[in-house]
Amino acid sequence: MTAVADLRTGRFSLPADRVREIYTLMVRARKLEERMIKMSKSGEGYFWIGGPGEEAFNVCLGLQVKKGQGPDYDYLHLHYRNSATMLAMGMEPIDAMRQMAMRRTDPHSMGRNFVGHFARREWNVLPVSSVIEIQYTMAPGTALVQKRHGGDGISIVVGGDAGTAEGDFASCMIWSSRPGQRLPVLMIVMNNHWGISTAAETQHGEEHIIDRGKPFGIPGEVVDGCDPVASWHAIARAMEYCRRERGPFMLEALVSRLHGHSSSSGAVRVENEPDCVTILEQRMLEAGVCDRTYIAHVHETEEAGIEQALEQVLREPQPDPTDVPRFTYAPSPVDAVYPQDYDDLPGRRRSS
Amino acid sequence: MTAVADLRTGRFSLPADRVREIYTLMVRARKLEERMIKMSKSGEGYFWIGGPGEEAFNVCLGLQVKKGQGPDYDYLHLHYRNSATMLAMGMEPIDAMRQMAMRRTDPHSMGRNFVGHFARREWNVLPVSSVIEIQYTMAPGTALVQKRHGGDGISIVVGGDAGTAEGDFASCMIWSSRPGQRLPVLMIVMNNHWGISTAAETQHGEEHIIDRGKPFGIPGEVVDGCDPVASWHAIARAMEYCRRERGPFMLEALVSRLHGHSSSSGAVRVENEPDCVTILEQRMLEAGVCDRTYIAHVHETEEAGIEQALEQVLREPQPDPTDVPRFTYAPSPVDAVYPQDYDDLPGRRRSS
């Protein structure tokens, strides 16, 4: 690929149209999250958690996912800061807001789960759970099926830096690097240097988290997750390795946490961490990728899109009491009590 | 220390009297385990598990423990193959056999636990549990108290190779290497290359288990655990590091599993693994540390001691039904229901 390099970091570059695509998605994600933070304060929603400060990396990730259903495609074991990844994959912002507003139309959880807890079967996006790090125990399972199935699908698992202290992070390394059974797992750590209020440097004895892969022969890379050019290429290399070698790779992205941990900690904008959006704007202007009008236009368009979506969401219905037990069980021909779904204890079924 | 070196491995040596002491304890441990295997077959006991094949290392460990009660002394978080360590610390064989024979006199568990599940408060030997690897989560706790307390006591934690796949092994590294909070934990892995029937080389992606410590700055060493000279000095170095640096160290001992996993797998003698006892006998003879008469004498004496102990044990009482709930609770001045011990559900107490 020797396309004209419009934005450059070291030896790596991205063409202008790609940069603008990334930028637009980053702004969309930012506007979405900022609006949802407001929703958490206005009562249009309750709890907010999300990824402002991670957009550069997360968009580059989403754009490079091999998107689809089944083992031919990538599986995504995400955590709760991946809205930008989902947008880059093509999710409409409204589907995040539906979850934020706890509507029955929320396609991820029908108003049950916190915002950012995505689930989307046709894209292999597995249900995000709040339980830190457990996704790392599951990724080898999807990767095992993929390896056996053939093709170049991989399993991508994403979590935070503090969470790597859970044993499940080690489990993922162990299960992905068994002799003769190496698995195409891309382990991504979003290192924002915080676990809620706890500073990473007070808890981590290891210099780089990816160093923990070395004893297992798992290659790794640390990347500036605020830089879309560096991130894009690091992700491309990592994916390429997993797809081709059918083995694990670790990527550690250094990112910001621009609104603190969540609405529980106030979700106020912090000032002392790099903002990937404004940094990119500066670089685009300097490199002539776009002008100020373009930037203003993107901001306006994306903001308008979000506002419009919100209006729509707020008109949509809430779940109702009969929804409480729905989707507990999948229909089963060999279940005498719950051949369809669940609604109450055995012999106390509402429907009967 | 420039004592006359009577037995030598590479640059390291041990004086003859030390070698004979180690040898005697190794034979004691071997005779004990062999007799207990017989007990498991004769019905004098049921289940057997223990450490034949690990005696060289385990005796050298036990002899170097700083033995006593409280944080000034070493804490021992052992697993179920440490009888030789206990004997080297001074345990009478009869106390192992009491557990094997499930007598009321069993000082470790009053006939409750499997053999080799030691517990001895005056030596800081914490209760061994069958649950693989959980001891690794506890060692940082005792070490933290020791570090704060001052002195040179350390926390020694021992487990098998297969068990390192549990997240708890990683937890131990993480909790022992926190910045500014490094803890004197000596992590020992007894690598016999098996987990029950599963060969290590089918599951371990890492070359040496101790390599996993490197990212955390935890130094480590692999040692031939069948060689008492090498083991003695490796243990001495490791302990010295932990005692002085007040930080963690990892030791991986390559050992044999001479009677298979346990009585569940038959406990039959395997022939294709090195036997540290016969190897040492050969070396002692070659180096002139002792003659054949001495060896025969040690065998006889130790065997006789074990037989005598067994006779005694078999005369000792069994627990009785009132023992079932005993020691559930320690006496408490602030408990209205169980100020003393437990005996049954609240309001249904046998004693009242």
Added chain:
Amino acid sequence: MATLVQAVRMALHYGETHLGVTDIFGEDVGPPLGGVFTATQGLKTAWNSPLDERGIVGTAMGIAYAGGRPVAEIQFCDYGFNTIDLLKVAGNQRWASAGNYEMPLVLMTPSGSGIRGSLYHSHSFESWASRLAGWKIFMPSRPLDAYGLMLSAIVDPNPVLALLPKALLRVRGDELLPGEPEDPEQLKAMIDAPVGDRSAWQPQWPPLEEYFIPLGKARICREGADATVVSYGRTLPLCERAADELWEERGLRFEVIDLRTIFPYDWETIRTSLLKTGRILFVNEDTEVTNFGEHLLRRVVEEHFYDVLAAPRVLQGKHVPGIGLNQIYEQNTVPQLPQIRQAMLELAMEEP
């Protein structure tokens, strides 16, 4: 006539050849051992995992997500207590994602006392498991049920937990499985791995047939009008025997119900019997504080308080921290024949 463990093995064979089972795995599940109880000998999709229960459950979930049909094993239920969070998540994924994903996995694990297992090979799991909403749980007490329920578990698209009663694994049934040869010695020669070297061994599977026992269907083992006793697993045959004795000696006719499925339990069969006899006893060996039998008792009290002729009751294991190895402990901790018989007699004789 097959033993219970042979029935499980044949069900798994049928599963992997006819019902799409892709992976049967866990610690020592693959060759050479084929499971510590031989449940997985000779199965073509069986493989050995790392010693990591969290990895086992997580990987099973991943395989299920990706379209595989895993049967994972926890070697003893006693070693599954570090995975309850994952079990909760496996049980809630369909509900949490509002139907995005199913979770077609089977987890099997030996449960209960009766093999002199001491503290960590004697736990019961059904009371814990019954709290895992979204799971189906069964516990067979005879080979035919094990076969038929396991096939149902495999085809059911929800997570199913198979609790295998340790004490009954080697007990033969008195009915043939569909396709099983008449001669148990012949069966043994066909499907049990030989002692010693097994590297060249291949099982000869009998021409097994499909046979589903629906989940949620109890079995009436003895009909009777004097009183009802409901049990499952190890205590079920004891209830049958007590019923036979009480018939012969006292002329009392007990209705003995093998619940078979813990959840969803067959409430219709229980209540029909209760309405017939007016007297009911639930028997299981799990500890007695917050026990699944107490739940069933609550249903009785809630719905049939004024229908019973005697106080409904439960007989359970003692609330103590473990089951000790010396048989004095086990005999006095979990219900045995005399206590069951006594409880049944009292139930039948109670005059309100």
Added chain:
Amino acid sequence: MATLVQAVRMALHYGETHLGVTDIFGEDVGPPLGGVFTATQGLKTAWNSPLDERGIVGTAMGIAYAGGRPVAEIQFCDYGFNTIDLLKVAGNQRWASAGNYEMPLVLMTPSGSGIRGSLYHSHSFESWASRLAGWKIFMPSRPLDAYGLMLSAIVDPNPVLALLPKALLRVRGDELLPGEPEDPEQLKAMIDAPVGDRSAWQPQWPPLEEYFIPLGKARICREGADATVVSYGRTLPLCERAADELWEERGLRFEVIDLRTIFPYDWETIRTSLLKTGRILFVNEDTEVTNFGEHLLRRVVEEHFYDVLAAPRVLQGKHVPGIGLNQIYEQNTVPQLPQIRQAMLELAMEEP
């Protein structure tokens, strides 16, 4: 008047200054945050741990072994389900080692619904916990009890689990703790950390006094002869309120019992009240299959079947995989005032 969480904090302060508490730790427990609910602000022995619940429990056990007195926190009980094996072991160490070791640790964790916590911040834990033999478990519903029970938990030499009802943490009591200033604003100024930079902040502790509420002692909150209602935690104040309403509106006098300690529960108080009123209802919000309330009901049926004037009953949460975020879910999943009132009314009015 202190809030419940302030009372816990003051108890911990008293504990670390007068009762030998050495370590108060967990995720975000130390500065700057002092706990996600502020329970540990300003405490001199509070420190932040790695994000690893298994390490937290294991380290607490180690500290306790080595003579420390730890108070460890699981940030939400929802995140303790990967530690059940360790909790079982903590509860059995004294029993397993036949009295060799005590386990003087306190584990505290917020439990239950009521803060719009969605799937993973709304679980209840008491039914699970009640199955952990060897533990003591309490759940206060008002600040004074939290203070007095926490002091008892600290001095009790057994493992004690403090379940803190999330919904009541910020609720003020109507009695002063011994030593607490009269003015709640003054208290707040003294011991609540300021918003914003806290690096220079020091709490001013009031002159607190020793005040033990024995474990295993319930509290009679309302006396009455018409019927008994037993509850704890979030649902207790709702029972009180329902009792007040039913008195005013219907002239019914309910005896309301705050169980306070889950185990050992105060059976004497329950049965005395039951024998007085003949009618009893247990209320809690944990899921209804194998619920601790069902255990208490079993005791009633077992011992007082012929003493009751109406069917004894329990009101509990629904058996569903989780509590959804939209309040429609929560309102229809766990008992609220109207259902409690209704159940109480039916109990009092039932004519046998």
